[in-house]
Amino acid sequence: ETGVTQSPTHLIKTRGQQVTLRCSSQSGHNTVSWYQQALGQGPQFIFQYYREEENGRGNFPPRFSGLQFPNYSSELNVNALELDDSALYLCASSTEDTQYFGPGTRLTVL
């Protein structure tokens, strides 16, 4: 158990819709990162939040946005969904030594 939880487990949306994915990390883990993992690929870094501020962003368009809350929970929002957004979305919580992933949310865009 990594102490990182995500919801929902699976989600199906249609192109053009908006989606919100949620993550809850362990108390005291101030840093949360989001990754997208397409089928057959390694996870790709979307962005990171540290103490409720965005602290780094990967090569993803602005329609990918996020929030971090004081209670160590976080959200990933994706607007104007595209078919290529279908992927496993992973939330990761960092300690001083390493990074632990949650179970992920499988998003399918039809």
Added chain:
Amino acid sequence: QKEVEQNSGPLSVPEGAIASLNCTYSDRGSQSFFWYRQYSGKSPELIMFIYSNGDKEDGRFTAQLNKASQYVSLLIRDSQPSDSATYLCAVGRGTDKLIFGTGTRLQVFP
């Protein structure tokens, strides 16, 4: 050139043998190196991390790092069928914002 490269496999080894998984990276400023195991449909699970040149052992697993050659490897001794999974190499300048390879699929046959 990809930032983190792994052979996609599959790497097939008999039960009880040593499995050797390799990874090269392009960013000479990388300071942290991770190996994750991912079963089909699941999220990545941390196996080991290594920060210093040389070997680091944890049970049946040994991570090897050579920063001069920009090379990191994972050895799995006494391989078991339950080790069959995709192994992801991840590289970063800290414990987050990691760059992942596409993974090597390992198959351990009885």
